[in-house]
Amino acid sequence: MTDLTPEPERPADSAVRLDQGHVHGSGGIPERFQDPGLPPHVHRAADLDEKAAKRAERSVAGLFALSMLGTVLFLVAYFMVDVDTQTFVPLIGTMSLSNLLLGLGMALSLLGIGLGAVQWAKTLMPDHESVEERHPLRSADVDREGFVQTMTDGAETSQLTRRPIIKATMGGALGLFSLPLLVQLAGSLGPLPRNDLSVTFWNGEKQADGSWVAKKRRLHLDPEDRPIKASDVTIGSVFHVLPEGLQSELHGAAKLNEITKSTVLLMRLNPDDFQDTDKGRKARDWGYQGIVAYSKVCTHVGCPVGLYEQTTHHLLCPCHQSTFDVTNDCEVIFGPAGRPLPQLKINVDSEGYLIAEQPFQEPVGPSFWERES
Ligand code: FES
Structure with missing residues (x-):
């Protein structure tokens, strides 16, 4: 028969001790970690040098432009390349040229948007480090208003308004990217079967x-x-x-x-x-x-x-x-x-x-x- 002995209750005012950054309750059970704080902040080149910021801006715009090229390639492949045309690809073999170009176009389109966004965030977006304490799920009204204000400020400080070329190319990339989805939806459903399934x-x-x-x-x-x-x-x-x-x-x-x-x-x-x-x-x-x-x-x-x-x-x-x-x-x-x-x-x-x-x-x-x- 199993002997179920209840674990003794820990006193509410149990002593805690600090040990190498850990806070221990009685019995040595870790309760929480001591906040190690943030490492020293290292400023990015684009924060200190306007030329570096310009270079970063061009690289972000280039990646969004690459995405646009990919989307155009996808559309050209979809509408202008015969599905029966075959091509030889080293290491893969013979395959449909249309499928190859559709895949490359979609890959470039997604990759350009993804890398552009990452590059933008790493080089030009605000680099402030902040700490937010946990709070109840629904924020207080004042916090919600603060959030709206932060977003408004964020749009300003992310330089979206100051750098129209990024705004234009990102808008173009995201806008064009929706086209293949619409084309797929509208164009690839194919015609109604009508008599086709009755005759084989x-x-x-x-x-x-x-x-x-x-x-x-x-x-x-x-x-x-x-x-x-x-x-x-x-x-x-x-x-x-x-x-x-x-x-x-x-x-x-x-x-x-x-x-x-x-x-x-x-x-x-x-x-x-x-x-x-x-x-x-x-x-x-x-x-x-x-x-x-x-x-x-x-x-x-x-x-x-x-x-x-x-x-x-x-x-x-x-x-x-x-x-x-x-x-x-x-x-x-x-x-x-x-x-x-x-x-x-x-x-x-x-x-x-x-x-x-x-x-x-x-x-x-x-x-x-x-x-x-
Ligand atoms: S296609 Fe759905 S059960 Fe066969």
Whole structure:
């Protein structure tokens, strides 16, 4: 049994002793530190020499100007550099020129503002050292008025009013810096999906006038880009497939766009594993001998559904844990997704290769307000 002996109370007037800057209560427990005071103040060059102050002013302005250049570079890269243009960067390799310039522009923009502010504070802002005693969270009215007065004085003593070039360049840097954020918000949301998610490469062949002519495309393994036979898909296995021709016929952004929409997960279940419901029977009938194909694009906000649990036949989206039941036509059994994954109806051709019998019968990916139209 534990013996709980209460600690003896320390007398309110316990003696304290000073020892190497520490103040000790009874029992040698440190209670507080003796205030060591401030070291001797060292004046900065800019405080004593107007030429040094001018040099500091120029360096601050230069850094803010560097930030402005960075922002301009970002905007030029965003609007004028083709996203498909590649460039070689030593130690990194081949990469998108647009991404490189966007990154450099944003880095210079932020770095210029940050370094300019630090340099300004270290060289030109007030260098007074002050001590403020702790006080209740809400300051007394007189202190609050004092704060306002201090800020007003601070604006004066930080030389903001006396040094218009800093005021102008800092205003320009901060003002321009907001532009990329607005551009990102307004420009990078992209167009409304309209019909784009209803039509994928599984629809067949796209004509010059934008219409599609039906064509039964084989299912090609990704990334090998070769057809797959039904006999290659064993029970419990799962494959990542794309429509035949997508990887060889398309290039650049169009290829990436179609890969994103047309990507499909191929699984084989025992035909008896499908539920005896309308949905379960439809899922089995749209497959081939237990092999079923479903869009890999999550119907929540479009993440790739990547995890297949063999034992439960559940597909899991790693983004927000939406879970789809493959045995019941990928019904949502958990998570925020609002509808099942669209199924691709498949069959085999005369050589035993898996083909898409028809394109998706509903839009792939996230739901959106104009989906029904
Ligand atoms: S994107 Fe799949 S659950 Fe959110």
